[in-house]
Amino acid sequence: xxxxxxxxxxxxxxxxxxxxxxxxxxxxxxxxxxxxxxxxxxxxxxxxxxxxxxxxxxxxxxxxxxxxxxxxxxxxxxxxxxxxxxxxxxxxxxxxxxxxxxxxxxxxxxxxxxxxxxxxxxxxxxxxxxxxxxxxxxxxxxxxxxxxxxxxxxxxxxxxxxxxxxxx
Numbered sequence: 001x002x003x004x005x006x007x008x009x010x011x012x013x014x015x016x017x018x019x020x021x022x023x024x025x026x027x028x029x030x031x032x033x034x035x036x037x038x039x040x041x042x043x044x045x046x047x048x049x050x051x052x053x054x055x056x057x058x059x060x061x062x063x064x065x066x067x068x069x070x071x072x073x074x075x076x077x078x079x080x081x082x083x084x085x086x087x088x089x090x091x092x093x094x095x096x097x098x099x100x101x102x103x104x105x106x107x108x109x110x111x112x113x114x115x116x117x118x119x120x121x122x123x124x125x126x127x128x129x130x131x132x133x134x135x136x137x138x139x140x141x142x143x144x145x146x147x148x149x150x151x152x153x154x155x156x157x158x159x160x161x162x163x164x165x166x167x168x
Contacts, residue, residue: 003057003058003106004039004042004043004056004057005039008035008036008038008039011035012032012035012036015028015031015032015035016028016032042056043057057106058106059106059151059154059155060103060104060105060106060111060151061073061076061077061103061104061151061155062101062102062103062148062151062152062155063077063079063084063102063103063104064096064099064101064102064103064112065101065102065152066100067096067097067098067099067100067115068096069081069084069096073155077104079104084110087109087110088102088110088112090110091110091112093112093114097115098114098115098117098118099112099113099114099115099118100112100113100114100115100116100148101113101148101151101152103148103151111147111148113148
C-alpha cells in the first residue's frame with residue numbers, strides 16, 4: 001500500500017469506530033464514500049499528472065549504484081546502513097558489490113538488479129552460449145527496457161536542481 005492508501009484506511013477505520021459508538025450511521029456512510037472518492041480522485045490525478053504523483057505518492061529512491069552506497073539518499077530516507085543491509089539479507093543478497101542498481105521503492109521494499117557476475121544463469125543466456133558452439137539455433141533477441149534507468153535519471157535531475165538552488 002502507498003502512504004496515501006494507508007492514511008485513507010486509517011481514517012476510514014477511525015470514522016467507522018466512532019460510528020459504532022454513536023448513532024450516525026448515515027453520516028458515517030457518507031464520510032466513508034467521500035474518503036473513497038477522494039482516494040480515487042487523487043490516484044487518477046497522479047496517473048494523469050506526473051508532478052502530482054511525485055508529491056503525493058512519491059518515486060523510488062536510488063540507494064546503491066554499481067555496488068556503492070549513496071549516503072545522501074539513504075539519509076534522505078532516514079534509513080541506516082544496518083536497515084538497508086537487513087533488507088538485502090531478506091532478498092538473499094550477501095554483498096553490496098553484487099548489486100548494480102538498488103532502490104527503495106515507494107512501498108518501502110528493496111528493488112535491485114544484480115551485477116552480471118552475480119546473476120544466476122538464465123535460459124536465454126544458456127541458449128546464447130549453446131548457439132555460440134553451434135549446438136542450437138540462435139534465438140532472436142528483443143530489446144529490453146531497464147526499469148532502474150528512469151529512477152536514476154529522475155534523481156540525477158533532482159540533484160542538479162538542488163545543487164543549483166544551493167549555489168544561488
